[in-house]
Every structure is written in C-alpha cells, then in structure tokens.
Amino acid sequence: WSGGIVKKGLEFGTGKPTNTTDRPGKASAKNSYAAAVDRTDDGVMYAGAGWGHARAEWRIFDAEAKGPNASVGAEFTDESFKAMAKAEVISVSASAGITKATLGLSADTGVGIGKSGVEAKFLGTGFSIGRKTGFSLFGSGIEFDFSKW
Incomplete structure (x- = not known):
C-alpha cells in the first residue's frame, strides 16, 4: 500500500481500474x-x-516524494486476503503507464493473496506476481501494473 486511499491505477480496495490517459495535470504538497x-x-x-508528501500527475505520468510515514491495512473479501504494515x-x-520505479528506505511487511495475484x-524486501508484478529491496524497486492495460 502506498499510504493513500486511492492507489495509482486502482481504486483502493475495489480492484477497479481507473482511466488515467486523459487525466489533467495537477500537483499537491502536504x-x-x-x-x-x-x-x-x-x-x-x-x-x-x-x-x-508531494505529488504531481499528468496523463499517464506520476511523480511522488514522501517523508517519514507509517500505515497499516487489511482487506478480507471473498476474492482476496491482504494484511500489510509499513x-x-x-x-x-x-x-x-504500467511501469513504476521507487527509490526509498522502508520496512513493508505483510502478505496478500487473491484473484489479482500474490x-x-x-x-521492505519482497515480490508481487499477478496483475502487479515486481520486486523490492529494502523499499526500492520496480513494478509493472498490468491492470492498467
């Protein structure tokens, strides 16, 4: 989890893709x-x-910077189970588009399994295989979100 309620490309907790190809530019800082x-x-x-937290987005492009943060989340549905602390x-x-690269230092710990993948x-070190496929090492990594296709 990225620490936000709406994830890039997926509406949090629903697995529904969001259309970003016509998204107007906007930026925020908190x-x-x-x-x-x-x-x-x-x-x-x-x-x-x-x-x-600073974020900018335009069409299929996103950029984000975050300072110290912590989150915890869980999702239990008929189709999936997720529990993660960060x-x-x-x-x-x-x-x-579908590619995201992150450079950071984090201690994400948890598991998820469902129709969309594992x-x-x-x-901060791990993997995801499925609609989102990627790997991370201590919070830095790369991810491909095939649900955006």
Whole structure:
C-alpha cells in the first residue's frame, strides 16, 4: 500500500481500474497527513499518517516524494486476503503507464493473496506476481501494473 486511499491505477480496495490517459495535470504538497478507512461491510480497513508528501500527475505520468510515514491495512473479501504494515523513512517514485520505479528506505511487511495475484514482503524486501508484478529491496524497486492495460 502506498499510504493513500486511492492507489495509482486502482481504486483502493475495489480492484477497479481507473482511466488515467486523459487525466489533467495537477500537483499537491502536504506538511503532514493522516487517513483512515473502515469499510467493514466490504472488508477494507486502513490507517496511515506521515510527514511530508508531494505529488504531481499528468496523463499517464506520476511523480511522488514522501517523508517519514507509517500505515497499516487489511482487506478480507471473498476474492482476496491482504494484511500489510509499513514504516517508511523516505521515498521518491516515478511512473509512466504500467511501469513504476521507487527509490526509498522502508520496512513493508505483510502478505496478500487473491484473484489479482500474490504478494509477500518482509522489511521492505519482497515480490508481487499477478496483475502487479515486481520486486523490492529494502523499499526500492520496480513494478509493472498490468491492470492498467
């Protein structure tokens, strides 16, 4: 989880693709932030907070920088199970279309399994195979999001 309620390309907790090809440009910056979601009726719970977050997006391109942050999330549905905790010192990421690269230092730990694939991470090192396929090492990595096709 990226620490936000709406993930790039997928609406958080729904697995529904979002269309980004005609997306207008916008940018935002926050000193501090916090978010919580408790949709127990459809099995999604999330809480996160952090300091320093800047984001820019235009069409299929995204760039993001985050300072120290932490989050925890869980999703239990008929089609998937996910549980993840994240503590991040700093990160920068850039994406274009289905490709996303991240450079950072984090300790993501958790697992996910469902129709969309399998994910496992321990202290920021792990993999995902499925609609999102990638690997990470201590919070830095590359990911290909095939659900955006």
